[in-house]
Amino acid sequence: MVDIAPAPGSTSAPLPDRSVVPPVWSRITNLVVDHGEGSWLVTPEGERYLDYTSGIGVTNTGHAHPRVVAAVQAQAARLLHGQQNIVYHEPGLRLYERLAGLLPNGPWSAFLANSGAEAVEAAVKLARVATGRPAVIAFRYGFHGRTAQAMALTAAKDVYRGAFEPLPGSIYHAAYPYCYRAVGGAHDPAECTCDWEAQLDLLFHQLVYPDKVAAIIVEPVIGEGGYLVPPPAFLPRLREITREHGILLVADEVQTGFGRTGELFAVRHWDVDPDIVVMAKGIASGMPLSGILAKKELMDRLPPGSHGGTYGGNAVSCAAANATLDVIEDEGLVQNARERGAQFLDGLRRLAATHPSMGDVRGLGLMVAIEFVRPGEGDGRTPDPALTKRVQQECFARNLLLLTAGTYVNVIRIIPPLVTTAEEVDQALVIIAEALDAAGA
Numbered sequence: 489m490v491d492i493a494p495a496p497g498s499t500s501a502p503l504p505d506r507s508v509v510p511p512v513w514s515r516i517t518n519l520v521v522d523h524g525e526g527s528w529l530v531t532p533e534g535e536r537y538l539d540y541t542s543g544i545g546v547t548n549t550g551h552a553h554p555r556v557v558a559a560v561q562a563q564a565a566r567l568l569h570g571q572q573n574i575v576y577h578e579p580g581l582r583l584y585e586r587l588a589g590l591l592p593n594g595p596w597s598a599f600l601a602n603s604g605a606e607a608v609e610a611a612v613k614l615a616r617v618a619t620g621r622p623a624v625i626a627f628r629y630g631f632h633g634r635t636a637q638a639m640a641l642t643a644a645k646d647v648y649r650g651a652f653e654p655l656p657g658s659i660y661h662a663a664y665p666y667c668y669r670a671v672g673g674a675h676d677p678a679e680c681t682c683d684w685e686a687q688l689d690l691l692f693h694q695l696v697y698p699d700k701v702a703a704i705i706v707e708p709v710i711g712e713g714g715y716l717v718p719p720p721a722f723l724p725r726l727r728e729i730t731r732e733h734g735i736l737l738v739a740d741e742v743q744t745g746f747g748r749t750g751e752l753f754a755v756r757h758w759d760v761d762p763d764i765v766v767m768a769k770g771i772a773s774g775m776p777l778s779g780i781l782a783k784k785e786l787m788d789r790l791p792p793g794s795h796g797g798t799y800g801g802n803a804v805s806c807a808a809a810n811a812t813l814d815v816i817e818d819e820g821l822v823q824n825a826r827e828r829g830a831q832f833l834d835g836l837r838r839l840a841a842t843h844p845s846m847g848d849v850r851g852l853g854l855m856v857a858i859e860f861v862r863p864g865e866g867d868g869r870t871p872d873p874a875l876t877k878r879v880q881q882e883c884f885a886r887n888l889l890l891l892t893a894g895t896y897v898n899v900i901r902i903i904p905p906l907v908t909t910a911e912e913v914d915q916a917l918v919i920i921a922e923a924l925d926a927a928g929a
């Protein structure tokens with residue numbers, strides 16, 4: 489048993505030992521938290537941590553936003569579960585209608601599920617049924633989830649798929665324009681010389697006929713694979729190529745969606761019009777909800793009964809999502825993501841000027857990252873996962889929670905809630921500066 493005081497209102501029995509949780513949940517901290525408020529998590533002893541993980545990009549409205557909590561409480565008292573094959577419920581109907589209007593070039597239609605991976609599955613099923621084509625192309629460094637199909641699409645890191653072969657087939661991986669790690673040297677994404685387009689063409693000539701490809705799925709900003717912001721021409725050109733071949737373009741906005749990058753959906757930065765958008769995480773402030781948006785004529789190609797699920801579009805989750813959308817709109821969170829993101833990048837770039845181990849600082853809105861390298865080794869871009877971990881731990885020791893990312897786990901990713909303030913960002917920058925020195929960066 490661990491000696492942690494019980495939370496107010498809970499049973500007085502001591503908490504079970506943490507070992508009741510299986511080791512498959514690799515751990516960032518051993519913290520037990522009592523509650524959250526805004527950008528902060530609070531332990532039972534009252535110690536406060538600045539949570540710049542946002543529960544892996546979920547709590548965009550901050551922890552326990554009062555309007556989201558009120559909506560959840562009110563809905564829970566009326567109806568917890570109204571299964572979608574059996575009845576309609578008010579929060580669901582309202583949410584379907586709102587989601588359909590979030591992107592231009594509609595009409596759009598939504599399908600609701602529970603997790604990001606489940607929504608990816610829905611996107612692939614829809615793409616296959618609508619096109620009658622078998623293959624799907626994803627990108628190296630991409631992450632799409634942990635179900636079998638989503639695992640097969642994922643190429644961010646070996647641990648996500650390496651032990652689980654055989655995986656579903658007819659999935660191909662294309663080269664991603666990772667400008668910092670480009671062959672021949674790092675370059676400015678605005679002047680990208682990566683040969684991703686030639687590699688995609690090769691894929692079409694060596695591995696799969698383009699007219700057998702149902703969809704290309706892409707994260708508009710790669711998340712788990714290292715917070716890779718694409719060069720400006722990448723997504724618009726990918727849209728042209730997919731159109732030329734009758735291939736559907738699926739934007740996996742599970743991590744980038746709902747204001748995270750400084751647009752409601754990241755594809756808007758490049759004015760790209762995808763066929764399907766995958767949503768989860770920020771959609772409901774922490775209640776389990778996910779979904780896809782597809783052009784209505786496309787969505788209507790999924791025959792009744794060919795897809796579904798017991799909990800998809802749960803009434804309480806839908807109420808949370810409606811309140812989340814209200815908060816994002818009323819509190820100007822998309823604009824705040826843009827401004828706080830710029831503040832963060834500016835501060836980190838200043839630190840990078842005196843810390844050569846900060847090989848790259850990049851980001852879009854409040855998806856911000858530092859890639860750590862050993863500057864004196866090889867071509868100067870050798871990944872330094874040990875330093876990355878030390879910086880993360882030194883931040884934790886100063887009550888700042890951060891996550892890592894990247895194939896070589898040499899990237900610190902910073903995912904604040906979109907409600908974070910300029911003062912909190914300054915506070916985090918001071919902590920990161922101290923942590924860099926303490927970690928020997």
Ligand SMILES: Cc1ncc(COP(=O)(O)O)c(C=O)c1O
Pocket residue numbers: 544602603604605606608631632633634707711712740741742743768769
């Ligand atoms: C881009 C992207 N797609 C899909 C997923 C899978 O979502 P979930 O963990 O809810 O299944 C994630 C999760 O991190 C993600 O970042």
